[in-house]
Amino acid sequence: MLRDALYEKRCLMVCGGGGVGKTTVSASLAVAAAHVRKRVLVVTIDPAKRLLQAFGFNDALLQEGGAPLALSGDVLTRLGLPESAGLSVAILNPKWVLDRIVAQSLTPGQGSKLKDTVIYREMGQMVHGLQEYTAYEWVTRMLTDDEYDLIVLDTPPAFHAKEFFNAPAKIRNLMESRVFQIFIPSGHSWIPSLLTFGWVEKLLGERIYRESKMFFETFTGLRDRIIARCGKLAEFFSQREVAVVVVGTPESTPVLELEGLIGFLEEKRIPVEAVVMNQVERASEFTPEILGSGISEELLAKLSELKLHQDAKADRAFESIQRVKSRHPGREWVEFPMVYSLDGFEILKQNAAQMR
């Protein structure tokens, strides 16, 4: 049960396709948890900083180093939480995490050499899976430090949600790949790599060759640590204190993606705590009587037409959800309505109330 998870787990990973509202769901879960847990942290890698906006922070409050920000008493009250509640929010910048790993694993000299390469500076963009990897690294550290009872992780937007789970393997493959050996002259001279030197240098020019060599030489110092970490991450999801929450919407393409993700997690034997259906359209609550008299027939007709439109959307959403549910019996489903008329705090408050 999701409700139990809010009481018991130490980490909730919220994942799903793009545009389904992972951030809103993460924030709602965190608010619900803050009613029953003392120290709750919700963290995102979203560069658009949606999470901060959801809690009323402006970008200027984004702190160097990604230190969590505690919500003020005023905001807690608006979220329906007691002023004594402990809810914090953090934005994770992969660069900060990486810099920290560098500082811990390399000598200052090596570190600055590495940081000077263009490859390192642009690494977040250039290396697939790096964002995800740093999220794991960060969450693991936070769990070990034990400053929070529960961490809700809003996973990064990706091509497909399952990339998040494949990231450690991807990074590990890169770290173990022979590309390092091409650039790093090892004790046993190795003829194919010498052949490659020539080609790479001729094709790419001397500069990138030099840059790459520098990068791979210094980065080698981090490899063992990253490879070991990636190995451990495979077990991360099987820990009893970690739970995965999958988010989707009833629309046709997101539903396909949602089912694909559930299937993938089943295959990987990663337990799914609950599925949240977000942005569910509700039937119109409008009736002409509310408006009283003084409304023209024409306008009433138009209002009825608008109502029909909304009801048709609600029917479609209902049918879509019924179909998905019937294909996945035995799962816990939570529905969050599509809301237009409320401010952000009110949405989080109502979503949270529904889960408690």
Next chain:
Amino acid sequence: MDNVTSNSIIHDLKRINLISGKGGVGRTTLSAAMARASAASGKKTLLLEIEDDSGWDSALARSFGRKHFQIEPELLEKNLYGISLSATVGQERFLQSFLKLKSLTDLVMGNQGVKWFLEGAPAFKEMGVFFHLLLQMRADFDTLILDLPATGHFVGLARLPDLLLKMIPFGPIADRLREGQKFLYDRASSAVWIVTLPQPLPVSEAIELRTVLQKESLPFGGFILNRAPFNPFTEQEEELLEGLSRKSAAGKLLVDLERIRRFRDSRNRLKESMGSSTGTGSIWIAPESLRPDQELLMSRKLKRVEC
């Protein structure tokens, strides 16, 4: 009411069109619709997407009854071709153009060291995709429509040449990168379209993305405000209803009207953001439709907002 003209968006399309937008805004559906409309107008059109190694079916290909597009342009419908841009194919084609001989290319690509390098070294995948795109831009299509991946900001692909040119300022790769840049940065032949939804955050992100485009000097085609709500009311009626919904219990129940108000706010914010600069570009409105298959025909219903 806004001054809305119904001339088709396809008259505004440039030769090369990059369709961008965050996940869930309907970017892929709109790309397919625009490609169909372009092909129907008699233009030889190529619809492109970037391969995705997750092994899942492509949503774009699915709207043409396929699981995936091929690595060569493949005829989908009359005048309309589809292709999936692939890193490996791009790398291979590039090497071949450089080494001339196919047998020599095979030898190099077959070299284990080279394979490891191309698979593992950062940015080389993107470079392969970029070269595969370049080949399509060189080909004889009248219109190209590229459905960009939702991951973060698309600027990655557009920035790639700049980034790589820092490391590889000379030589055959630099030449190709510059050639690609020429295509993409030319206002006469390229445009980036930003798809967004009539909600506050997506609109903020769209406006932010346009600022990035301007900074990078990439040509901007316009905003496409997708899923505009059904709105049967005149402006006077809207005002009347707004007044009614502010007082009494009606306010709570007229939730449906809220959607219309949000749409109006979104459109006005986009308009404002465009007004402050002299650049070209326009706002197009795409209506929400009840069934996804109708959405595919939607491009004919796209309306332009006069700014």
